[in-house]
Amino acid sequence: MATTPAPAQDRSAVRTLLRLWPYVRPVRARLFGAALVAIVASCVGLVIPLALKWMVDGPIADRDPAGVWLGALFLLLLGFTEALLFGLRRWLVARPLSHVEASMRAALYGHLQRLPVAFHDRWASGQLLSRGTTDLMLLRMFLAFPLTFLLVNGVTILVGVIIMLLQDWTLGLVILGPAVPVMVTCVIFERRYAKLARRAQDQVGDLTTVVEESVLGIRIIKGFGRHRSQERAFRDLSKTLRGTELRKARLLATIWGVIVTLPEVAIGAALVVGVVQVADGVLSAGTLVAFLSTALALRWPVESIGFLLAMSQEAATATERYFEVMDAEVEGAGGTPAAAATPGPGTGSAPDADSGSAPGTGSGSGSGTGSAQGPGSGSTPGLGSASGPGTRSAPGSGNGSRSRSGSGRAPASDAGFAPAFGSGSGSPSGTGPRPGSATVQEKGLRFHDVRFRYPDAPSDSLPVLQHIDLHIRPGESMALVGATGSGKTTLTALIPRLYELTSGRITLDGADITGLSREALRAKVAVAFEEPTLFSASVGDNVLMGAKDTAGHADLERALAVAQAGFVHSLPQGTDTPVGEQGLSLSGGQRQRLALARAVVAQPEFLVLDDPLSALDVHTEAAVEAALRQVLADTTALIVAHRPSTVLLADRVALLSGGRIAAVGTHHELLRTNAEYAYLMSGEEEGAR
Numbered sequence: 001m002a003t004t005p006a007p008a009q010d011r012s013a014v015r016t017l018l019r020l021w022p023y024v025r026p027v028r029a030r031l032f033g034a035a036l037v038a039i040v041a042s043c044v045g046l047v048i049p050l051a052l053k054w055m056v057d058g059p060i061a062d063r064d065p066a067g068v069w070l071g072a073l074f075l076l077l078l079g080f081t082e083a084l085l086f087g088l089r090r091w092l093v094a095r096p097l098s099h100v101e102a103s104m105r106a107a108l109y110g111h112l113q114r115l116p117v118a119f120h121d122r123w124a125s126g127q128l129l130s131r132g133t134t135d136l137m138l139l140r141m142f143l144a145f146p147l148t149f150l151l152v153n154g155v156t157i158l159v160g161v162i163i164m165l166l167q168d169w170t171l172g173l174v175i176l177g178p179a180v181p182v183m184v185t186c187v188i189f190e191r192r193y194a195k196l197a198r199r200a201q202d203q204v205g206d207l208t209t210v211v212e213e214s215v216l217g218i219r220i221i222k223g224f225g226r227h228r229s230q231e232r233a234f235r236d237l238s239k240t241l242r243g244t245e246l247r248k249a250r251l252l253a254t255i256w257g258v259i260v261t262l263p264e265v266a267i268g269a270a271l272v273v274g275v276v277q278v279a280d281g282v283l284s285a286g287t288l289v290a291f292l293s294t295a296l297a298l299r300w301p302v303e304s305i306g307f308l309l310a311m312s313q314e315a316a317t318a319t320e321r322y323f324e325v326m327d328a329e330v331e332g333a334g335g336t337p338a339a340a341a342t343p344g345p346g347t348g349s350a351p352d353a354d355s356g357s358a359p360g361t362g363s364g365s366g367s368g369t370g371s372a373q374g375p376g377s378g379s380t381p382g383l384g385s386a387s388g389p390g391t392r393s394a395p396g397s398g399n400g401s402r403s404r405s406g407s408g409r410a411p412a413s414d415a416g417f418a419p420a421f422g423s424g425s426g427s428p429s430g431t432g433p434r435p436g437s438a439t440v441q442e443k444g445l446r447f448h449d450v451r452f453r454y455p456d457a458p459s460d461s462l463p464v465l466q467h468i469d470l471h472i473r474p475g476e477s478m479a480l481v482g483a484t485g486s487g488k489t490t491l492t493a494l495i496p497r498l499y500e501l502t503s504g505r506i507t508l509d510g511a512d513i514t515g516l517s518r519e520a521l522r523a524k525v526a527v528a529f530e531e532p533t534l535f536s537a538s539v540g541d542n543v544l545m546g547a548k549d550t551a552g553h554a555d556l557e558r559a560l561a562v563a564q565a566g567f568v569h570s571l572p573q574g575t576d577t578p579v580g581e582q583g584l585s586l587s588g589g590q591r592q593r594l595a596l597a598r599a600v601v602a603q604p605e606f607l608v609l610d611d612p613l614s615a616l617d618v619h620t621e622a623a624v625e626a627a628l629r630q631v632l633a634d635t636t637a638l639i640v641a642h643r644p645s646t647v648l649l650a651d652r653v654a655l656l657s658g659g660r661i662a663a664v665g666t667h668h669e670l671l672r673t674n675a676e677y678a679y680l681m682s683g684e685e686e687g688a689r
């Protein structure tokens, strides 16, 4: 089982971490204040050896008890001051840093909401979850600890070395001896650790994806008795993660070994040289004590460099992963298509983590320093449910409709206006106004030579949709029929701009949808998808999600009546009953009716329904149809339909085949004239589904 490998890249941890500045800026005063306090505290610690020197060479040598007591009191005071200052530092950083973490998390969540569906198609949810949780926690820890202490320890080491050189420069040089090898080791370590840190954090994301999928798919897992294989998949991934963590620990142990051993040897050597000098009378005992105390006081600042660097590397990786998401382009507010430009994981076009630009301003024009492999790309174990990016079949493939249709008819050039296909009657039974004037031609929902290929589909694959010309007149309902995989859902997803067109235009009453703001577009168009997704909120809130904030109880009741969702009144708390995560406490048909109610609650001008009645029994279906008919009378609607009963809701039918509109007409006309349509409606297709 593959995991998400760390990208092979050289990036500067410092430049990556500098990208955090816009978030840290608001709390900079406190952070700098805290760092200053820590430096003072650390330097207070360095005064202790000097006080010791004074005591040894002074009151102790002179056998002066009063002086010794005074010295001891002074030492106590120094220790107390040091502890107090470190406590103050902690107090200064705790609150602002939780603010930084919270604001970064809020920014990430807000950004995820605005990213196009194409982005979410490519990214495994676990990868996004781990970026919003583990990675942000690592960043908070970095800001609280390594950021300050790399600075504090650096200053402490510098001041300590100066003090030691001033005490005795020969001993000082002995102590400084290991500095170069330690620095070289740190540089080598930093590079290696960066790669491992990236790998481990990506693997945490993969693991999160598996857990999330197993929880959401627990019914399938149990139903198919797949818990053992899921467990195995999880164990394999966590074993891989454990392996990476162990390699990190080994690397850390190596550098710690070097960083601890070399200075210890140097202190040992200085001790020997110092004792010889004291014996020769060249050096006072007090100076030697002060020198060695200073050297020992510097032990912790030096030894901690290893794990401070490790934590900084992890933070740099977390920053990089955070900005990979934040740099992805959000949907344009109006006429700026963004989905096609969204850099996808695994494409090598991830934003340049080293660009140093502020969050939200990253242009994504970097040279692909991001993850060389898509988060979760294909690495997610599971039930083979096509959950990972790139696991879907090539668009347009496996359609099968072309070979079965046998009609061989060319697509209608402007199917919306063509006479009923093959009938020559030119009198579709729609209830909407007949074409006749230019304005009427513009009115309604129109597809103009629309072509669409999924952004992550191979560039040489056939587009899912091509040359789609279709006109649904104002007030008209059009059913969309086609073999499974023919692109019906894809076509409906283009209307609310869940995906951007590859070419062509879609207009609503003559206005290009790319020219409308997202809000305006989504106020005009309501959608009910084949998979009725509900949120962990009350029944009422789930339905009213589709309406304006001002919508009230009356709107809710009307929508529930249309969707024949009266069952909600017998739930324990009526419309206030929580539906549980994903609405799994409800039946499929109940969920579908709530999704339908959500679509109609705002009385939209344009309604897009993707097979809205598939999970209903025949009686409920008939009741919903009867109520839906009233809604459809005032709405321009496109309804994906598999069954004749749903098709009959519509005024006309468009047949989608081979990615094109192959025929348009009334149900009965198409039954007579189109072999593929007759075949699909005969139920054989449904049997094959």
Ligand SMILES: Nc1ncnc2c1ncn2[C@@H]1O[C@H](COP(=O)(O)OP(=O)(O)OP(=O)(O)O)[C@@H](O)[C@H]1O
Residues within 6 Å of the ligand: 121, 392, 393, 394, 395, 396, 397, 454, 456, 457, 464, 482, 483, 484, 485, 486, 487, 488, 489, 490, 491, 530
């Ligand atoms: N996000 C995606 N990325 C790449 N290809 C996709 C994606 N979603 C769907 N496809 C492909 O596009 C084609 C059309 O899929 P679509 O879901 O639109 O078919 P459909 O006609 O609605 O099928 P059904 O009747 O089974 O619901 C299929 O080949 C499918 O594999």
